[in-house]
Amino acid sequence: MVAIHRDTRPFVVSAPGKVIMFGEHAVVYGKSAIAGSVDMRAYALVTPSSGHSVRLVLPDIDVDVEFDVRQLPRLRPGDLAHPGDVETLLAEGIDVPEGPGRTAVLAFVYLYGSLVAEAGALGFTMCVRSLLPVGAGLGSSASFNVVLSAALLQMTGQLQGEGATEEDRRLINSWAFQGEQVAHGTPSGIDNSVATYGGFLEYTKGHGPAPLHSTHALRVIITNTNVPRSTKALVAGVRALRDAHPAVVDSILDAIHNISVTAATLFQAPEEAAGGELERQLHDVIRMNHGLLSALGVGHPSLERVRDIAAGHQMASKLTGAGGGGCALTLVPRDAPKGAAARVAAEMADEGFCCHQAVVGGAGVAIAYSVGAEPVDKWVRSMLGHSAERAPDSDAISGFATLPEATIAMLAPSH
Ligand SMILES: Nc1ncnc2c1ncn2[C@@H]1O[C@H](COP(=O)(O)OP(=O)(O)OP(=O)(O)O)[C@@H](O)[C@H]1O
Ligand SMILES: C[C@@](O)(CCO)CC(=O)[O-]
Numbered sequence: 001m002v003a004i005h006r007d008t009r010p011f012v013v014s015a016p017g018k019v020i021m022f023g024e025h026a027v028v029y030g031k032s033a034i035a036g037s038v039d040m041r042a043y044a045l046v047t048p049s050s051g052h053s054v055r056l057v058l059p060d061i062d063v064d065v066e067f068d069v070r071q072l073p074r075l076r077p078g079d080l081a082h083p084g085d086v087e088t089l090l091a092e093g094i095d096v097p098e099g100p101g102r103t104a105v106l107a108f109v110y111l112y113g114s115l116v117a118e119a120g121a122l123g124f125t126m127c128v129r130s131l132l133p134v135g136a137g138l139g140s141s142a143s144f145n146v147v148l149s150a151a152l153l154q155m156t157g158q159l160q161g162e163g164a165t166e167e168d169r170r171l172i173n174s175w176a177f178q179g180e181q182v183a184h185g186t187p188s189g190i191d192n193s194v195a196t197y198g199g200f201l202e203y204t205k206g207h208g209p210a211p212l213h214s215t216h217a218l219r220v221i222i223t224n225t226n227v228p229r230s231t232k233a234l235v236a237g238v239r240a241l242r243d244a245h246p247a248v249v250d251s252i253l254d255a256i257h258n259i260s261v262t263a264a265t266l267f268q269a270p271e272e273a274a275g276g277e278l279e280r281q282l283h284d285v286i287r288m289n290h291g292l293l294s295a296l297g298v299g300h301p302s303l304e305r306v307r308d309i310a311a312g313h314q315m316a317s318k319l320t321g322a323g324g325g326g327c328a329l330t331l332v333p334r335d336a337p338k339g340a341a342a343r344v345a346a347e348m349a350d351e352g353f354c355c356h357q358a359v360v361g362g363a364g365v366a367i368a369y370s371v372g373a374e375p376v377d378k379w380v381r382s383m384l385g386h387s388a389e390r391a392p393d394s395d396a397i398s399g400f401a402t403l404p405e406a407t408i409a410m411l412a413p414s415h
C-alpha cells in the first residue's frame with residue numbers, strides 16, 4: 001500500500017526526447033546502442049487534488065479525458081502477464097479514445113492502477129505539451145511515459161529527491177519502461193532510459209544504461225521527413241525478418257553491435273588524439289549503420305533523399321529511431337564551411353523536411369514546483385497575461401495547453 005502524498009501544490013515535470021546515434025533495432029536483441037538526449041522536451045503541468053477525478057489534457061494528440069478513479073483497475077505485481085494486457089481490465093463505461101491517444105491513455109490507466117494506493121484516491125489534472133514531433137523517432141512516447149511515471153511517483157511520495165537521486169531515476173525509468181511496453185510490446189528500454197537520465201549513454205538490454213562521457217561536442221542536424229510510421233510495426237517487421245532468416249539477420253545485428261562498440265570508443269577518445277580522424281571514422285560508421293538498417297527493411301525513400309542532400313555537403317546521415325520515415329541525423333563536421341549546416345537545412349526544407357540543429361546530451365527528467373520565485377501555476381497565468389488572482393475559471397491547465405512553444409521551452413532545466 002502506498003501512502004498518498006498530500007502535497008497539493010502544482011508542479012511541472014519534464015523529460016527530453018532522444019536521438020539514437022547507433023544501434024537502433026539491434027538493441028532490441030541485446031546488442032549495444034549509443035543514444036543521447038535532445039534539446040526538445042515533454043512538459044507536464046500537474047495539479048494534484050484530493051478528489052476522485054483525474055483529467056488528462058493532451059493537446060498535441062487532441063485528447064482531453066476525465067475518469068472517476070474509482071472505476072480504474074488497481075494493479076498488483078503479477079496481475080497482468082504483460083502491461084499491454086491492461087486493455088482487458090477496462091470496466092464498461094471507461095471511454096479510452098481510438099487513434100494516437102489510445103496508447104497514451106492506456107499507459108496512464110496502467111501506471112495509475114499500479115502506482116496509486118489500493119484504498120486511496122489520487123485525483124489530479126495533468127496537461128502534457130511536447131516540443132517533440134509525435135511519432136517521428138525522437139522518443140516522444142518515452143518522454144511522455146517518463147513525465148507520467150515521475151508525476152505519479154512524486155504525488156504518491158515515492159520519490160525522495162524530486163527525481164534527482166539515482167534511486168529516484170531508477171524507479172522512474174522502471175515504470176516508464178512498463179509504460180512503453182503498453183504501446184510497443186517489446187521495446188528495448190533505451191528510449192525511456194535516455195529520457196530519464198539524459199546525457200549520452202551506451203545501452204544494452206538487460207544491462208541497462210551506462211553513462212557515456214563523450215569528450216566531444218557533436219553538432220547534429222535532426223531532419224524530420226514528416227513521413228508517419230509506427231515504431232511497433234517497424235520493430236515487428238524486423239522480428240518477422242529475423243524469424244525468416246535468423247543467421248543472416250543475426251550477422252547484421254552483430255555488425256551493428258560492433259559499430260556501437262566502435263562509436264563508444266571514438267566518443268571517449270582523448271580530444272587531442274581525435275581531431276579530424278574521429279569525425280572521419282564517425283562518418284564511416286554512420287554510413288555503414290544506415291546501410292545495415294536498410295538491409296533490415298526499415299529504410300525509406302525520404303531517408304535516402306536526406307542522405308543524398310547531406311552527402312552533397314560531405315556530411316554523413318543515418319535514420320534515427322525506428323526508421324520507415326520519421327527522423328534522420330546528420331553529423332556536421334567541426335571543419336564544415338561556415339553556413340554549411342544552414343545550406344543543408346535549406347535544401348531539406350525544399351523537400352518538405354523539417355530540420356533542427358540539435359544540442360545532444362542535455363538534462364534528463366526534472367521536477368519543479370516553481371519557475372524562479374513563482375509557483376508554476378502562477379507563472380503560467382502570468383505568461384498568459386492573467387492576474388494570478390483571476391477567478392478559478394482561469395485554470396492554469398487550460399492556459400498551459402495554449403502557451404506558445406517558445407514559452408513552454410522556458411521551463412527546461414538549466415543544467
Ligand atoms: N505530446 C504527447 N502527448 C501525449 N501522448 C504522446 C505525446 N507524444 C507522444 N505520445 C504518445 O506516443 C505515441 C508515439 O510513440 P511512438 O513510439 O510511435 O513514436 P516516437 O516515440 O516519437 O518514436 P520512437 O519510439 O521511434 O522514438 C503517440 O501515439 C502517443 O500515444
Ligand atoms: C527501434 C528501437 O530500437 C528504437 C526506437 O526508438 C526500438 C527499441 O529499442 O525499443
Ligand SMILES: [Mg+2]
Pocket residue numbers: 139140141142191231
Ligand atoms: Mg516511442
